[in-house]
Amino acid sequence: MPELNPAERKAVEKLMPFYVTGTLDQEDRERVEVALQTEESLQAELIFLGALREGVREATEVPDVGELGLARMRRSVRRERRRSIVARTLRPALVLAAGLILVFQVVLLLQPGDDGARLAGAAGADLQVTFAADATEGELRELLRSVDAQIVDGPSAAGLYRLQLDPSPEDEEAWARVLETLGGRPDLVTFVERE
């Protein structure tokens, strides 16, 4: 029988460990079997590889962590389960909170008025005003007392204050009197408007 050429012999030798373990596909297996029939010296290689396989299997330490390892895995899995439950529970709440913040910001931005400079704070305010820059505290105190008003919010970035009237005017006539009083002092009040 003709001998294998060196390249084919080497290629077959590379396949033989996997022939021994039975992991070759059909094509590779047949290639090895043809070579084994052609080259007798490969039989010795086959015997060596069979013994090596057994030797490696015998020599490989397989530490057994058995029940201890299983118990540890159970603990780890339960911890992981708790962690993912907490994450799943919190995620919708966080999404909801983020959504509410977004909605709140949008509402603020969409408030009608002058460039978003209006105040959107204290509940129960009746009026928005701006004061003259040179108005004194004493003048303003006197004016606000004359209409039973107090500052409940402000100033905003644009200098707006919110005023609450106590008692709140019961009818349009009372409102007109307040607006007339405040509007009648342009030296102190430069802008006045009902909420």
Add this chain to the structure above:
Amino acid sequence: MSRPSGEANEAERALLARIAEGDERALEDLYQRFQPRIMAFANQRLNDLAAASDTLNEVMLEIWKSASRFEGRSSVATWILSITRYRIIDRLRKRGDRVFEDIEESSPADTTANAEDVMAGVGDALSVRTCVERLPPAQREVIHLAFFQELSYSEIARVMDCPEGTVKTRVYHAKRSLKVCLAAGLAGSPAHA
């Protein structure tokens, strides 16, 4: 380790599907099947029982979390051993070991090894263990994956993330080195003392 049959692989895939649905019992069954293989693989590379045990736990937890991502393109064993290898590499890096070594893809000529001495050496488990331990890590790894885990060369290539040709070449050179080592005998060597 005996190579799992197609039937066994189907059973393992079914277990993974159950694990993906949160079935802890299925994870325990998978643990019973793979614990020896994972421990043997981790221990041969880490040479540290406690670290191998930690690796086993990490691998099982990873399987628990990512079973739904198993695409079935490889056998379950290949997938699990790939996860194991990544965990081993992480651990080696953390302890400062060199993970990727320049592999010299050559080996001593085995023609000098007397066939009778080789066969005598290969029949002695201690000699085999000592000679395998003297191989470079990458060669030791392919020998383990080929002969203990009984993976095909294409499966080993997947696990080691390298070309199939590299796997065959590494096994070839490892085998030649083992022949020389086994023929030389271990009597009088420190490893045999």
